[in-house]
Amino acid sequence: RKEVEQDPGPFNVPEGATVAFNCTYSNSASQSFFWYRQDCRKEPKLLMSVYSSGNEDGRFTAQLNRASQYISLLIRDSKLSDSATYLCVVLSLTTDSWGKLQFGAGTQVVVTP
Amino acid sequence: AAGVIQSPRHLIKEKRETATLKCYPIPRHDTVYWYQQGPGQDPQFLISFYEKMQSDKGSIPDRFSAQQFSDYHSELNMSSLELGDSALYFCASSRYGDLETQYFGPGTRLLVL
Numbered sequence A: 001r002k003e004v005e006q007d008p009g010p011f012n013v014p015e016g017a018t019v020a021f022n023c024t025y026s027n028s029a030s031q032s033f034f035w036y037r038q039d040c041r042k043e044p045k046l047l048m049s050v051y052s053s054g055n056e057d058g059r060f061t062a063q064l065n066r067a068s069q070y071i072s073l074l075i076r077d078s079k080l081s082d083s084a085t086y087l088c089v090v091l092s093l094t095t096d097s098w099g100k101l102q103f104g105a106g107t108q109v110v111v112t113p
Numbered sequence B: 001a002a003g004v005i006q007s008p009r010h011l012i013k014e015k016r017e018t019a020t021l022k023c024y025p026i027p028r029h030d031t032v033y034w035y036q037q038g039p040g041q042d043p044q045f046l047i048s049f050y051e052k053m054q055s056d057k058g059s060i061p062d063r064f065s066a067q068q069f070s071d072y073h074s075e076l077n078m079s080s081l082e083l084g085d086s087a088l089y090f091c092a093s094s095r096y097g098d099l100e101t102q103y104f105g106p107g108t109r110l111l112v113l
Helices: none
Strands: A004-006 A010-014 A019-025 A032-037 A045-050 A056-057 A060-065 A070-075 A084-093 A096-102 A107-112 B005-008 B010-013 B021-024 B032-037 B043-051 B053-057 B062-068 B074-076 B087-094 B107-110
Touching: A004 A084, A004 B074, A010 A019, A010 A096, A019 A084, A019 A107, A032 A060, A032 A070, A045 A056, A070 A084, A096 B032, A096 B043, A096 B053, B010 B021, B010 B043, B021 B087, B021 B107, B043 B062, B043 B074, B074 B087
Parallel strands: A010 A107, B010 B107
Antiparallel strands: A004 A019, A019 A070, A032 A045, A032 A084, A056 A060, A060 A070, A084 A096, A084 A107, B005 B021, B021 B074, B032 B043, B032 B087, B043 B053, B062 B074, B087 B107
């Protein structure tokens, strides 16, 4: 079982609509959480960090629920350029795992005109 | 701003050959991570280095080795290449005091024939 689980999608979203998806993680000792964006054949790029209090960056809102061990991402007013794979990423800083990022399999989002 | 540099960007090798991938971190970054992303897969952590010492090890095959040099660049050496080694290899870098913020290079696409 993967440590980070995501719905692979694809989520087909009309331009201007809102889309939300989440992921779950299994290691309760995980300390930091992120959403990365990856375009086809390109490197992952940090979209935003995720905090328990919830955080917003423009049209993107991320939320962390530590009790249920899930992380969510909501995209408002979707743009065509939002089409990508969104990777849920978890970081644990322990003696066994210092700095390595654990990736989910990614959720594909396709924004259509 | 300077980014992580990886070379070569593309590499084609035959089975049982060797390959060396290079990574040049962002200036003043002292920590380097290697990830492998197979076709349709999420990135998997291979190995990381801090101040020229191995800091963490993931699912890196025994046929692979890596090191970090005094100028902080890193090399991933791959021997006895197998078809299954065909993948995108990403290098990421960070500062030790800010392990949460890892910047990814553009990747090396390795094809083993």
